Amino acid sequence: MSREQREAAEWAVRMRGAPTEADRAAFELWHAKPGHADAFATAENDHAFAGSMSRTRIEALSRPDKRALRISRWAVACVAAVGLALGLAWHLNRKNDAPQIAAGPMIPGQLRLADGTTVTLMDGAWAEPQFSETERRIRLHGGRARFDVAHDASRPFIVVAGVSETRALGTIFEVDARGDVPKIKLVKGSVEVRLGGTTKAIRLAPGESAEVSRSGPRLLPDMTSPVARPAATTxxxxxxxxxxxxxxxxxxxxxxxxxxxxxxxxxxxxxxxxxxxxxxxxxxxxxxxxxxxxxxxxxxxxxxxx
Structure with missing residues (x-):
């Protein structure tokens, strides 16, 4: 199953439940990306098909008889589809036990995690902490986020945004996931920015920024725009x-x-x-x-x- 298919299956279950406003905003951002609409439509069809199969009907179809072998195979496929749907629903419910962080379009959301890390989300971002005994992982969906990471040498802190992975131990950095290409800016300390699932990585120094496309991470030049920016409201x-x-x-x-x-x-x-x-x-x-x-x-x- 590809990443788009897995994410589409998760969204199909989430949006059939009781999605929050933050869920809906994050879904719209995800759904607008190329290929995601088709993947979601397929996941919706699979979910509807699995939901239409009762246990009695599946058991009856799965009993051996003298009919063509294709019926038996179809019954097995139905059982697998239902099992996948139930398993995914359980998995999402289990993940929802972890605190999810969300922010409105204008007002930031802030949460102090169990390890002492402070996360500030902006521009409609939402995130899912996924901590384990070996690592502290957070998935960022849309918007921007600032991470003030508590030091823990035994468990690296990893932020996943799009195709990017940013790894740190104790530092302050920001991740911008508003576009198709995530951008990372280091404020303090040191981070490693990587293309997820590969060895393509660069290390940032304070003040440096990088973006991560499917070709790998790239250090961004420190540029000053010649166009005067309007004064920001305070x-x-x-x-x-x-x-x-x-x-x-x-x-x-x-x-x-x-x-x-x-x-x-x-x-x-x-x-x-x-x-x-x-x-x-x-x-x-x-x-x-x-x-x-x-x-x-x-x-x-x-x-x-x-």
Whole structure:
């Protein structure tokens, strides 16, 4: 079974269940890619065919008799189809036991994983953690994501996006899966970017970016566009947005970062209209809204419990 066929079978089961808005958005992105519409149509037909076969009918068809051997073979095929459908449904239900992370088109989603890694998803991305005893693997679907990876020498951290695999131990990097060719940017530490299932790989240094096509990974040049970009808005509308996501956004546009005195503060929900360009003013507003203290230190602004 090819990768497209396997993904199509998974989507056929997921979309027949109770898909979330994030599921639907991710499905539309997947379905629009070349060849995926045909693969999904085939998977839908297979699923409908398997669902139409009752256990009694399959058992009756599978009993040996004097009719042509083709009937027996057809019954075996039916049993296999039903088994595949049931097995896939069980597999998807088992995977759904792991926390799935999702983000809306404009508001980032953030989650701290069991190993201490922080994942921030943007632009409608969603991801599936698939941790084992030997590795920490996450599948990224669409959008963009930033990974602040907790160090664990015994279990490498691997992000799969399209045909790319990005492997790290403890570092900060971003993956952009909005296009057909995934792009990876290293912020801190070191990562290996690989074409999945091959030995074609390159290692990035902080500040470097790469893209991964079916021909392999390629280092991207550091280019400055001659076209002036419009000024990005720094106003943020928050509706029960985690404090950690607001701090993350503010720290991207301010020289002096905002730090949290207690990691648990990152999960505090907050609602309001904030200008994230002025870190000191933002910290005071957040402190007043959440009953916290804001201490301006030489190298950071500290938000802490009173």
């Amino acid at each position: 106003m943020l509308e928050a509706d029960d947005l985690p404090l950690g996501a607001i701090v993350e956004a503010a720290n991207k546009v301010n020289d002096k970062p905002i730090r949290l005195g207690d990691p648990s503060l990152a999960a505090l929900p907050i609602t309001g209209h904030f200008d994230i360009a002025n870190g000191a003013s933002l910290a005071r507003k957040l402190a007043a809204a959440l009953g916290l203290a804001a201490d301006e230190e030489p190298d950071a602004i500290l938000l802490r419990k009173k």
